[in-house]
Amino acid sequence: MTAIFAGNAVPTPVVAPTPEKTKSAGKGRRKLSAQALANIRAAQKERWAKVKGQKEPSKAAAPKVAAKTTRKLSPQALANIRAAQKKRWAKVEKQNTPAKAAAPEAPVKKKRKLAPEVRAKLAAAMKARWEAAKKSGGPAPTAKK
Numbered sequence: 001m002t003a004i005f006a007g008n009a010v011p012t013p014v015v016a017p018t019p020e021k022t023k024s025a026g027k028g029r030r031k032l033s034a035q036a037l038a039n040i041r042a043a044q045k046e047r048w049a050k051v052k053g054q055k056e057p058s059k060a061a062a063p064k065v066a067a068k069t070t071r072k073l074s075p076q077a078l079a080n081i082r083a084a085q086k087k088r089w090a091k092v093e094k095q096n097t098p099a100k101a102a103a104p105e106a107p108v109k110k111k112r113k114l115a116p117e118v119r120a121k122l123a124a125a126m127k128a129r130w131e132a133a134k135k136s137g138g139p140a141p142t143a144k145k
Contacts, residue, residue, distance in 0.1 A: 033068075035067070
């Protein structure tokens with residue numbers, strides 16, 4: 001204080017806090033559960049008891065906080081959620097497959113069958129080809145060239 005009144009004080013520049021450095025930046029302050037706060041209070045009491053040289057308070061003295069119960073959805077609520085989800089997926093699938101629905105599939109043609117007379121004629125021609133190949137000693141008619 002004497003330095004200020006004597007005129008020897010060096011003025012310090014005033015800097016405005018930036019948003020990154022303030023506590024309000026980011027997600028904010030975390031909330032602790034009631035059980036966590038009770039544990040912290042009990043631990044602090046034990047530390048102070050050691051500092052003051054008193055007997056440690058028993059751990060049974062720490063208040064027990066009931067655990068938070070989880071909420072359960074009713075069967076009707078679950079059914080409603082499932083139905084809405086199915087409806088959303090049906091809409092997505094419909095948007096992703098417009099080409100298939102627009103073009104009708106071509107009818108599958110039935111395989112034509114040979115008449116028995118034509119089949120017999122082809123079999124006779126093939127037998128004749130095999131006999132000719134055996135006699136000449138050349139490659140079989142089905143061999144690759």
